[in-house]
Structures are given as structure tokens and as C-alpha cells.
Amino acid sequence: MPSEPDHETTSDPNSGVNKLPRPAVGRLSLYFRELHRLADQGETHLNSKQLGALVDVSPAVVRRDLSSLGTIGRRGVGYPIDKLTEQIGAVLGSGLQWQVILVGVGSLGDALLRYRGFERLGFRLVAAFDLAPGKIGKQIGGVSIWNAATMTGKLAELSPDLAILAVPVDQAAVVAADLVAAGISGILNFAPTTLRLPGSTAVVNVDLASELQRLAFSVQNR
Structure with missing residues (x-):
């Protein structure tokens, strides 16, 4: 070598x-x-x-x-x-300051809001959105949770660059389309579906179950 x-x-x-x-x-x-x-x-x-x-x-x-x-x-x-x-x-673009929003504050979304590693790499979570009345108006990890029904107006106010999508699979495509229409440049998608978006919007699809399958395959074939 x-x-x-x-x-x-x-x-x-x-x-x-x-x-x-x-x-x-x-x-x-x-x-x-x-x-x-x-x-x-x-x-x-x-x-x-x-x-x-x-x-x-x-x-x-x-x-x-x-x-x-x-x-x-x-x-x-x-x-x-x-x-x-x-x-x-x-x-990687980490010398820039990226404004990021999160859509979907379930168990995964909650954990992402509490994660402290984004800020040092240049990613600032500026808002989160959900439809659950018990979550709207609260803060997690210092990030305010807004009503997803008002997301379009709030995005126009915040002008974020990126979005993290942590919604149920049946909502992912519709929410992603709204984010694209709002001018979001890139989406990190945790919903277990492969999103295909216009060329102007980058997307990274992360399927945690599929990653576990890959891990299981690796373990079986060591």
C-alpha cells in the first residue's frame, strides 16, 4: 500500500x-x-x-x-x-450559515430538535412545524413549534434554506411540494418513501429501516 x-x-x-x-x-x-x-x-x-x-x-x-x-x-x-x-x-458548505426548518415533531423530530451538533456545523434550526395542538406554541431545544397549517406564511417570513422532513409517509409528498413551492433549496427526508423533486431542489432520502436492513445484511455476511 x-x-x-x-x-x-x-x-x-x-x-x-x-x-x-x-x-x-x-x-x-x-x-x-x-x-x-x-x-x-x-x-x-x-x-x-x-x-x-x-x-x-x-x-x-x-x-x-x-x-x-x-x-x-x-x-x-x-x-x-x-x-x-x-x-x-x-x-461541504459548512463555512456558510444555513437556516433550517423541521416539519414533523414526532419522536424523531423531537430528538432532532434536541440534538446539539447541528449548530457547530453551520446548520441553525429556526422553526419547527406540526399539527398536534399539544405541541404548537411550545419550544424544544430552544426551537419554537408552529402550526403546520400556517407554514407557508411563516416560511415567507423566515426564508429558510433547508428543511428536515419527519412526517408520516402519506403526508411526505404533499408537504415536500409545499416546501418546494416556498423556495426551499434542499430537503432531508426521513419519511420512508423516495421523494423525487424538481431539479432546483436537492433531496436526500434517509430510510432508517432500510439502513437497519443493510446492517443486518452486513452482520450476516461477515
């Missing part, structure tokens, strides 16, 4: 970004998380073997992902954590 190159170079972090496949983007997000954790622990450098071990990928894959951003590690030193975090953050 190749060793770390003996130099470090950086170039425009956006030079090859548009060509990155989705799995590589997913790995960059994992690298970003681990780099933040290491920085909090006072670490300053790491190499591709160490980073790969943290996210369960090979050093060669790490080097390929990072070289696509114009970054090459330095022999005997590896990658400076602060610079690498900054560069990956720029690629």
Missing part, C-alpha cells in the same frame, strides 16, 4: 468538487466530524491511516478523497487538522 507523500499541497477546494461521487461526499462528512472531535482533544495532525481507521475506510481511499480537494499529506507529519477541517468545511 502506498505511503504518505512527502509533501503537502493545497489548491482550490472546489476544483474537482462537482465531480465528486455521492459516496465520497458522504465520507468527507465523516472525516469532517472526526476532525472536529480530534481538534477538541487538542490533536494537530493525523495521517491517512489514522483517519481511515476512524471511519472504517482504507488509507488509499482517504488519500484519493483528499487529493480530489487538492490536498496531499506530508510524509511523517500527515495532514494539519485545522487546515483540513477548513478545506472540507468549505467544500
Whole structure:
């Protein structure tokens, strides 16, 4: 397996970004998380073997992902954590401040509102929406819950960039259409259905049951 190159170079972090496949983007997000954790622990450098071990990928894959951003590690030193975090953050858009709303404050939505990890990555939850009378007007994790029936007007006021969708499957398509009409740029969909939206709106579909199936398959075929 190749060793770390003996130099470090950086170039425009956006030079090859548009060509990155989705799995590589997913790995960059994992690298970003681990780099933040290491920085909090006072670490300053790491190499591709160490980073790969943290996210369960090979050093060669790490080097390929990072070289696509114009970054090459330095022999005997590896990658400076602060610079690498900054560069990956720029690629992922975490250097920006994204305004995010949540639709659906059930068990999953409640947990997402209480999660403290969004803010440090540049995602600010500005409002949540639900139809349950017992939830409307309350706050969870400092985020106010509004009546979903008034969502269109509130979105015009807030002008959020992204939305998290945590509604029942039979409501997902209708709510997503309302979000698209309101100008939402991207939707993270937790409803167990695959949303297909106009090209102007990005969507990531996350089916937790399917992920468990993938895990079970991996366990059975170890």
C-alpha cells in the first residue's frame, strides 16, 4: 500500500468538487466530524491511516478523497487538522450559515430538535412545524413549534434554506411540494418513501429501516 507523500499541497477546494461521487461526499462528512472531535482533544495532525481507521475506510481511499480537494499529506507529519477541517468545511458548505426548518415533531423530530451538533456545523434550526395542538406554541431545544397549517406564511417570513422532513409517509409528498413551492433549496427526508423533486431542489432520502436492513445484511455476511 502506498505511503504518505512527502509533501503537502493545497489548491482550490472546489476544483474537482462537482465531480465528486455521492459516496465520497458522504465520507468527507465523516472525516469532517472526526476532525472536529480530534481538534477538541487538542490533536494537530493525523495521517491517512489514522483517519481511515476512524471511519472504517482504507488509507488509499482517504488519500484519493483528499487529493480530489487538492490536498496531499506530508510524509511523517500527515495532514494539519485545522487546515483540513477548513478545506472540507468549505467544500461541504459548512463555512456558510444555513437556516433550517423541521416539519414533523414526532419522536424523531423531537430528538432532532434536541440534538446539539447541528449548530457547530453551520446548520441553525429556526422553526419547527406540526399539527398536534399539544405541541404548537411550545419550544424544544430552544426551537419554537408552529402550526403546520400556517407554514407557508411563516416560511415567507423566515426564508429558510433547508428543511428536515419527519412526517408520516402519506403526508411526505404533499408537504415536500409545499416546501418546494416556498423556495426551499434542499430537503432531508426521513419519511420512508423516495421523494423525487424538481431539479432546483436537492433531496436526500434517509430510510432508517432500510439502513437497519443493510446492517443486518452486513452482520450476516461477515
